[in-house]
Each structure stands twice: as C-alpha cells, then as structure tokens.
Amino acid sequence: MLPLKEKDKPIIRKLLSSGCCARCVLRFCCVTLQAAYRKPPQDTLRELRAFVHDAENGETRESAEGNGETPDAAAAAEPAGDPPSKRAKLERVGTGAAEEEEEEDAAVEPKEEEPSVCVSCLGVLQELCGPTHAVKIAERVKAEKYEFDTLLLSVSLPAQLCVREHSCWLHVKKEMREKSLAVDKDDLVQVKETFKWVMQGAVAQELGGVPVVIRSLFEVGVEFTHPETDADCHFLATACASCFKSNRNKRSVFTRMAVVKALEKISDAVFLKHYSSPPAAPTSSCSTENIQCLHLAIFVAGRYNKFSRSLPQTPWVIDGERRMESSVEELIAAPVLSSFRADGFNFSSSGREDVDVRTLGNGRPFAMELLDPHRTKLSHVEMKQLQEVVFITHSQSIIIIISFPS
Structure with missing residues (x-):
C-alpha cells in the first residue's frame, strides 16, 4: 500500500489529469518511502487510481445517505413489474447488450497506462528509470575497466525540469491552500533523489553487488538532455535578467543554478504570465547524452x-x-x-x-x-x-x- 492520506486525493486527481507520471505524483505528495518508488510504474498508477476511485465512491455513498437513501432502499423502491421497454432491454443482454455495457465501462474507466511522456520529469522517472537503463549504465562501467569497491551514482538533469516542476507546483498549490496544508515547495521529493532511489539497487545488482553509496572515490555520472524543451527557460532571461550572465566557459547561460535562482525571485503572477500551468505535454523523452566514469x-x-x-x-x-x-x-x-x-x-x-x-x-x-x-x-x-x-x-x-x- 502507498503511504497516502486523504489530503492527497485532490492533488493526485489534478496531477494525473495533467499528464504527470505515477512517480511524480508521489513526489508532489511528499512521499519519502523509497520502496514506493521502486514499484513498477504501472502498479503504482493502478494503486493511485484505485485510491482516488474509492474516495469518489465514498463521496457518492455519503451523498446518498445524506438524502436518506441507501442502495437497498433504492432497489426496494423500484416497481415489481418491469415495463415492456425494460423487459426488452433485459432480453437483449444475451444478444449484445452486455458487450455494449462493457464498452461503456471501458470508456469511463481510464486505461491503466502512464502518459507517453511525463510533463514534469520528461520521462526521466519513466522508461529511463528501470532495469533496461540500469543494464546500459553497468555495461558502460564494465567497458571502462575500473577497479573499485564502492560506487557513487550522480545525475545531471536539464535546467528546464526546474521550470516544469514549478509549473506543476503552482497547479496544485491552490488545492493545498484550500486544504490548509503546510507544504512548501522544498518539501517535494526531487527528481534526482527519486532516480537514485530506484536505480542504485538495480545498478549494483548488474555490477555483481558492488555497493552504491552516497560517498565514494569512484563516480558514475549520468547526464540527461531534452532539446525539445530547451526554450522553456528562455522567458526567465526577460523576467529576471539579473540571474543570467554570459560566461565563455559555459555552453548556456541557463544553468540549473541560475534557473533555480530566477524561479525563487519572480512572483507566481509573472511566471504564469509567461508559462502555462500545468506545462504542455512533450512529444519525446529525455535522452542520455553521456555516461561518464571518473575515479578521484x-x-x-x-x-x-x-x-x-x-x-x-x-x-x-x-x-x-x-x-x-x-x-x-x-x-x-x-x-x-x-x-x-x-x-x-x-x-x-x-x-x-x-x-x-x-x-x-x-x-x-x-x-x-x-x-x-x-x-x-x-x-x-x-x-x-x-x-x-x-x-x-x-x-x-x-x-x-x-x-x-x-
């Protein structure tokens, strides 16, 4: 069971409808249980939808009880004799009506699949955070032929993820305020931490059980890029020009540190004036630009x-x-x-x-x-x-x- 509470239900609804992946939903609900993120995303999504669905059913029952009705009473109130039209409908059950009802139910029930690409993490916590990618990282480490006893896994993310996370945060901020939740943006679980929680054990297993720790002389760095959304940060150069200064040694002025600083300075109104909330759905996931090994x-x-x-x-x-x-x-x-x-x-x-x-x-x-x-x-x-x-x-x-x- 996921460690979720009643207060998380409106946030889950908003994020799922906005195109966030299951792991990002847990991040915004401030879930810090690492085991919850290691579950297959499809299983997590199924549990999230069941959690919200049960809440909706509970509200329906409460509404009916408030009107003095119960399911048994409603059934008893129906007339004993069925009108001809209803009998005709019942007779059609064996000749195709059941199939029509199944199609209607399927249309109502959402598919238990994640969005193609998460609007918040840009796929980093989806297909790039699983056994296949762990094998890719391990193969690169083995090819370099280092000798090491422990390993440190580091992650470099594109700066536009900060913008997208801020956009999603503003999208659910109103719900949190209405529920009187004392949650700050800093309380959210970071994409980088989530990626490590999921991948450390998988990479260690692929390398024969070598411990992946938080401090080690041997470091494996995974760098992600997403050219499609590079322009997501550009409006910040106008909204907060003082945070971005040209540097010949850097490929772009939109470094992660500069973007974070700008997002802290500008107001919510200015941000929403230039950027949509929730963010637009991307058409592609992040790509792994480089997997670099380095021993101190x-x-x-x-x-x-x-x-x-x-x-x-x-x-x-x-x-x-x-x-x-x-x-x-x-x-x-x-x-x-x-x-x-x-x-x-x-x-x-x-x-x-x-x-x-x-x-x-x-x-x-x-x-x-x-x-x-x-x-x-x-x-x-x-x-x-x-x-x-x-x-x-x-x-x-x-x-x-x-x-x-x-």
Whole structure:
C-alpha cells in the first residue's frame, strides 16, 4: 500500500489529469518511502487510481445517505413489474447488450497506462528509470575497466525540469491552500533523489553487488538532455535578467543554478504570465547524452636518488625546444602511470636540485597525484616490482626509488 492520506486525493486527481507520471505524483505528495518508488510504474498508477476511485465512491455513498437513501432502499423502491421497454432491454443482454455495457465501462474507466511522456520529469522517472537503463549504465562501467569497491551514482538533469516542476507546483498549490496544508515547495521529493532511489539497487545488482553509496572515490555520472524543451527557460532571461550572465566557459547561460535562482525571485503572477500551468505535454523523452566514469585522484609517495650531473628534475624546455633528453619526473612517472592505468599525473617534490647536482643519502621525498586511475591498489610484491622497474640506467645517470608505501 502507498503511504497516502486523504489530503492527497485532490492533488493526485489534478496531477494525473495533467499528464504527470505515477512517480511524480508521489513526489508532489511528499512521499519519502523509497520502496514506493521502486514499484513498477504501472502498479503504482493502478494503486493511485484505485485510491482516488474509492474516495469518489465514498463521496457518492455519503451523498446518498445524506438524502436518506441507501442502495437497498433504492432497489426496494423500484416497481415489481418491469415495463415492456425494460423487459426488452433485459432480453437483449444475451444478444449484445452486455458487450455494449462493457464498452461503456471501458470508456469511463481510464486505461491503466502512464502518459507517453511525463510533463514534469520528461520521462526521466519513466522508461529511463528501470532495469533496461540500469543494464546500459553497468555495461558502460564494465567497458571502462575500473577497479573499485564502492560506487557513487550522480545525475545531471536539464535546467528546464526546474521550470516544469514549478509549473506543476503552482497547479496544485491552490488545492493545498484550500486544504490548509503546510507544504512548501522544498518539501517535494526531487527528481534526482527519486532516480537514485530506484536505480542504485538495480545498478549494483548488474555490477555483481558492488555497493552504491552516497560517498565514494569512484563516480558514475549520468547526464540527461531534452532539446525539445530547451526554450522553456528562455522567458526567465526577460523576467529576471539579473540571474543570467554570459560566461565563455559555459555552453548556456541557463544553468540549473541560475534557473533555480530566477524561479525563487519572480512572483507566481509573472511566471504564469509567461508559462502555462500545468506545462504542455512533450512529444519525446529525455535522452542520455553521456555516461561518464571518473575515479578521484590517488597519491603515491616515495624517495628518489639521482647520481647523474646531467639530468633535470622536471622536463627542461626553453622556447619550445627540449634541452635534455629526459628528466627525473618522466622516468618515475612512466612506469607508475602504467601500473595504475591513470590518465595523468602531477609531480611534486620536497625541494629541487639543479641539473648538475646529485641527490644522495636517503633521497629526496616526492609525491605523485595520479588522475583518474583505473587501478588503485597494488600488492606489496607489485610495489617492489615497480621499484625495480624504476631503477633505471639512463646514459650516465642512475635513479633509484628508495621506498614506496605498500
């Protein structure tokens, strides 16, 4: 059973008639039970309609009782003898009347199907929030060949979803006010949270049970776009020009943060002057523009000795021309990057020496920041092997990694 209350019934009616999907209806009813969103949308929709239908039947019964009538009394009040026209109608039951009544009932009862595309979430919580999409995300993660113990699922949504959600909120706001409901827009469950509640378990299952948590070094980002409704935000540039400033580093001034800020500033009257409530039904769902995997940087530390007087610490390039064949940084970084399968690195050392200065004794401490490593753990034996690989004879220089933490 869905955790709904009597006060939610008028809101459910309005949202369903406006073209909202079942999960968005639960969001606007401030349902925070995660299990409710994990149900198949068709089952949720069926329960919502049954919940509203029972309420309507209850109101009908109350109306009849208020007039002093009961179903049994109404039946008893009918005359014992049926007129010829009624008998003729009853005789037709076996010859097609039953089929006509079934057609009439079907016309009255709404189909237990969700709208083609939800006017609020633009399909993000419909076909894009289920087992098929979980398989797609898992396949992308497997293809990248990362090693990880936990996973963080992040979601990037188009900014126009904020506009559409605000429009739906204004559509039911009047009902809430009439019912004296102390509900704020911030109380609504966000699309992003709903998507995670449904998809985290499904993605984890597809990846063999890897925990999907709220904090992890490994992140899988899913980015949605919806070009059809990009123009939904454009009126805000006129209604609240101060919230939108051009930035060369951004593809559009209509960022999610700017749109949210504008919606907080403008009044309901100004919003409704430029945008319909409820929003118009879209013809297509959001599309997954990108599924990106990223592992946060890890650090490797150690010490190095340099016995050469002709080897710089870092690449020596002047006016675009390389002065030395290699450097300490490059000789250390190459095998380390290969072992951790990292996309890049930043090299730092405790001080530096000139090209003709040797580094003796216990060596100079250094640290490497490995960017987006696909592997994050090496065994003690593998670390020893890496030290041996970095033991390099380079012309007349010898570099030895004194120690790596295991």
